[in-house]
Amino acid sequence: MLIGYARTSTLDQKAGLEAQVRDLKAAGCEHLFVEQVSSVNVVQREKLAEALDFIRTGDVLVITKLDRLARSVQHLMELLDTLTKKGASLNILGLGIDTSTSTGKLMITILGGIAEFERGIMLERQREGIAKAKAAGKYKGRKPTAQAKADEVIKLRDEGMGASAIAREVGIGRASVYRIIGDRAAG
Missing domain, CATH: 3.40.50.1390 (Resolvase, N-terminal catalytic domain)
Structure with missing residues (x-):
């Protein structure tokens, strides 16, 4: 078959x-x-x-x-x-x-x-390109996923939901929940 x-x-x-x-x-x-x-x-x-x-x-x-x-x-x-x-x-x-x-x-x-070698070369070129872009101030990296959900995290926390439950509900890590809460408290 x-x-x-x-x-x-x-x-x-x-x-x-x-x-x-x-x-x-x-x-x-x-x-x-x-x-x-x-x-x-x-x-x-x-x-x-x-x-x-x-x-x-x-x-x-x-x-x-x-x-x-x-x-x-x-x-x-x-x-x-x-x-x-x-x-x-x-x-x-x-x-x-x-x-x-x-x-x-x-x-x-x-x-x-050959495929493994090719992948290694590609990753090496990618790292070099990112380093060059960072040096030129053009590379910002990917937008933080958790930060895009910050308002929802704060809303759920204000409703009395715990960090683990918020993480599951929103689909981010618990550490990200604490980071968002800490950032809002400091800001």
Whole structure:
């Protein structure tokens, strides 16, 4: 059975996710696991875990691009090991790689290393660009999410709600609630 896995990092990458789903269906995937979650700083991607649990001997996990699956070469090797132990393989549509063959296994290892290297270079350039923008006074960073909810936090506190309850209600961390309350008290 062909089992598809599609992922985008953010909710605003809807078109990219739709394209992955379209390509996986066109490839004949009978079951799809789809999620919108970053692969970085995530303990476990729920739908990926479900897909790996679902896979049986002879099945093929199909993805559109390598970066949709693994965070690093080590992670890729762990995923391939899991698939191999289950008697399954991986097919990457965009690269025409099938890990059921020796050549496919070699290519995936090489390309995984290149992808990790490329990501490292990109992050390095990004850090350099941010440092340059900060030095020029042009980089302000992202707008604090919690501060945008400050009025709501203060309103709930004035109604007698505790910090933990406010944090849950508003969708921010408890420390942010205390920071907002402290800022208002000082200001």
